Amino acid sequence: MTVAATDFRERASIDDVTARLLDSSAALSYDPNVEVAWDEPIPDDHYGLNPEWSTLYGTRMWDEMSEEQRVLLTRHEVGSIMQTGIWFEMMLQQLILRDQYAKNPAKSEFRFALTEIADECRHSLMFARTCDVLGIPQYLPPRMTVELARLLKTTAGAEQAYGPILVAEEILDVMQRDWMRGENVVHIVRSTSKIHVVEESRHMKFARAEILDAMRGAGPVRRHASAWLFAAAAWFIVNAMVSPEVYPNVGLDKERALAEVRTNQHRKAMMRMSCVHLMDFLAEAGLLTRRVMPVYQSVSMI
Template sequence: MALSISRPDTTPQPAEAGVARRLLDSSAQLSYDPLTEVDWETPLDTGYHGASPEWSTLYGTAYWNEMTEEQRRALTRQEAASVACTGIWFEMILQQMVLRDIYAKDPTDDTFQWALTEIADECRHSIMFARGAKKLGAPAYRPPRVALELGRLFKTVAFGEAAYAAILVAEEVLDVMQRDWMRDERVAPFVRTINNIHVVEESRHMKFAREETRRHLARAGRLRRSAHAVVIAIAAYVIVTSMVNRKVYANAGLDEERAVREARANEHHKAMLRSSCAGLMEFLGSVGLLTGPALYWYKRANLI
């Protein structure tokens, strides 16, 4: 009687499937439940900042120098809450774009399953950000109406590299600032935990977004690449300029008009944004998405 020997499947797998399998394995080994990992019960200690002071939109301005430490801490708490609310807004856009991308694809495929894993992560992150903003004593900050409507259009029509590169832009900008915040002992402990969770889990999302951007661009013609380069840059501009709502200043007890004026002219904050995006810009340049028209929008957003 002959024995039947099973052989390993040596069928070559697409590169993106290999990446997806590694990300699924990583997610299984290291993921968090914010409902139990974050200390939601301890009352807010107003002796802490909500973000590293150096990341405040007013840090280094004449107004900042006039503020008391209490006012500075109140401002960074409002700014951190605004960034969290903007994160929720874009994560909702992201989830819809990813769902649309995998619609009717093979559910047994690792890439499909990773996409659903990423969406599950983003759902938890959005709840975490919402609870964090509430604990910081902030209202529900929302992007300006124009940004909301542009987001509504973008999530409906963006596809391929335009969707995934825009996802990457939002995640990369948040990643660098949150790495600073999570290590900063001046920042409220529960905020540091939130940032740590987001940094760990978003690192996998950024890896996937880079791979998907490369994959889609591999079959994109010059016209499509050029058009999408501009679309991605405009999306980056809208995201970055919506991160800190102007109402944070009044809610921190400051003169809103003066604060907005000084924040817009703050060269320190512009330099922080540029430094945070150095790796992102290098990637976009390497895949041909830093065209002349695109650079115009990145410069307007102070990302380059």
């Protein structure tokens, strides 16, 4: 009887979380077709993202670039990040559907999961439209990343399904909180960032609750396996965010640009700052182990 009571309390806990998230979703959700001024002209001098978030900001190459090149680079960078986001959101929708397959539809957890999928569809559409308005070409993650993700979305379950989701959303959340306030950032990026920040805050709470719920009672083997999967997913996500092709597409030397990005201490500091809350949560969940920390360090997340 004691075990059953404990299981009930754990289940009730996540149902309580998702019930609150459903209320929040009903009270505060956006329609990008209405909220974003898609037809408003794009000022020539407005960036795609705050310059401080550019991969080359703080480098000699940035200092040598014309203002026009800087603006163009940031637009291609935000377009690449958004298209990586679309790719990831399509994957996470499949992960959530697989996790919720045959679960009780009367539960708030099930209903919020489907609500999140609806949100992600709208987000992908608004990111796609933003790239179209800004004239950004297609950018995809590296082929190996795309193929490994096929395996993940087909096999991952429980915390291994929600971990990569949380990693991607936490990193982007901090960036977009800056972009939505950037007076020199194009208005459609400010508007879409605001929508994404508000609605993804619910998704992150859902992912955290699912991870903590799944990790209750997990043994050391499972915990270490999940810690490695989270770290590997983070490594691939960070490396896929800005395509190397953005640099030649704006008239920059690709090899030199990549070399400067790799040694850009400003970019590394911004990345570490964007991951503080994520690392705190992973530590709380027992998923930031000593052995996986070098993986996070290799992509400047810690």
